[in-house]
Amino acid sequence: MSGSDEVKVRAAVSRGVGMATSIEELxxxxxGVDEVRVAIDACAVCHSDLMFLDGGWSTDFPVVLGHEAAGRVLDLGEGVDNVSVGDRVVVSLIRACGTCxxxxxxxxxxxxxxxxxxxRSPLSDLNGEPVTHGLGTAAFAEQVVVHRSQVAAFPDSVPFEAAALLGCGVLTGVGAVTNTARVGEGDSVVVIGCGGVGLSVVQGARLAGADPIIAVDPLVSKQEAALKFGATHASGPDDTAERLTGATGGRLADHVFVTTAAPGAFAGAASLLDRMGSLVLVGIPAEGLTVDIDPGVLAVANQKILGSKMGTARLAIDVPRLVDQYLAGLLDLDGMVTSRHSLDDIDTAFAEARSGEVIRTVVVFDNADPVAEEAL
Ligand SMILES: [Zn+2]
Ligand SMILES: [Zn+2]
Incomplete structure (x- = not known):
């Protein structure tokens, strides 16, 4: 089916910071070579989308955002051999050439x-003006064109909205634990921020056998969610050290994960580290934030600061592992989807994600069977 023509798709277009989204035909x-076209069935709202919408990070407008998605492969460019037409795939922003x-x-x-x-963006408006391919994915649209490395197949037994979370939030959170920090059994863990990524860190820490797992969030509802997803203790930001030392018999943490982009979360995080401990930076704050760190303390206590972009994940390796854990009942994805909206209602989904009242809100698409339809 390669060599097909361009198509028209409905997409959520953001035309400027703070502006309402418009649903447009693009x-x-x-x-192209090594690229695939995918019909999107579900795309979750991630805080990175909000960072661009709210001006925390810069981008060229107009832009189509959305990068935590799942759908079905419609069309293959030349050279694609990792998926077939009709495959259900996770769609992610992680893009790897394989040779650098x-x-x-x-x-x-x-x-x-x-x-x-x-x-180059694969998107343009009906006048031929380019539209930015947000986060290299642009999945708040009926279809996307992405690089072959941005998709990983999953079995029919996984619902699309659960699989979508594997494209960013869960991949990032669990990956920070297993790939970046390599948390071991019995390690003490503090997780600052209990949104979708924070709860995924909690789940990853539980799967790694960490104990205790102290979940920190100003919202009591999020503390309660963290306890449900496997945290052993939960606290507000002001009580963390006390809760931690109470749970460990006086020790500080082997790993502190900052999973939020909130500026206040970074300031005191290093002070929660035990000797040999690692501070793992998962949340990406707005551009320009700086934090004071005492290098002498870090050196004397053998501590580490680890950046963790997208959980240091490799889609082809991490997605199958997470799918297995989900199917074995070890990883809860269904419980993380607490709200759903149609594409037309996407601004409501953004507002819910911004308010923190949902764990993950998912934009769901009515793509009955796009592969069969295209075959007609
Ligand atoms: Zn994301
Ligand atoms: Zn590369």
Whole structure:
């Protein structure tokens, strides 16, 4: 089916910071070499989408956001052999060329390869003006064109909205525990921020056998959610040290994960670290934030600061592992989806995610059977 023409798709277009989204018909180009076209069934709202919408990070407008998605493969560009037409796939922003130095070392999140989609957007409006391919994915749209490395197949037994979370939030949270920090059995863990990513860190820590797991959030509802997802203790930001030392018999933490972008979360995080401990930076704050760190303390106490972009994940390895854990009942994805909206109602979904009243809100699409439809 390669060599197909461009298609028209409905998409949620953001035209400026703070502006309401408009649902517009856009032109999506055919998949090029090593690219795939996917019909989107579900795309969750992630805080990174809000960072662009609210001006915390800069982007070129107009833009289509959405990067935590799942759908079905419609069309393959030349050279794609990791998925087939009709496959159900997770769609992620992680893009790996497979041949650059970072990719050769297994560091997909650090890929610097010269991919065509890094230089041109597959989206344009009906006048031919380019529309930014938000986070290299643009999945708040009926269909996307992405690089082959951005998709990973999953079995029919996983619902689309659960699989979508594997594209960013859960991949990022569990990956921070297993890939970045390599948490071990019996390690003490503090998780600052209990949104979708924070709860995924909690779940990853539980799967790794960490104990205690102290979940920290100003909202009591989120503390309660963290206890449900596997935290052993929960507290507000002011009581964390006391709760931690109470649970460990006086020790501080082996790992402190900052999973929120809220500026206040970073300031005191290092002070919760025990000797040999690691501070794991998962949440990405607005551009320009700085934090004071005492390097002498870090050196003397053998402590580490670890950046963790997208859980240092490799889609082809991490997605199958997370799917297995979900199907074995070890990883709760269904419980993380607490709200659903149609594409037309996407601004409500953004407002809910912004308010923190949902764990994950998912935009669901009515794509009955796009592969069969296209075959007609
Ligand atoms: Zn995200
Ligand atoms: Zn690469």
């Amino acid at each position: 032109v999506l180009s055919a998949p 130095r970072a990719c050769r070392r297994g560091h997909d999140v650090a890929c610097t390869g010269d991919l065509a989609l890094r230089n």
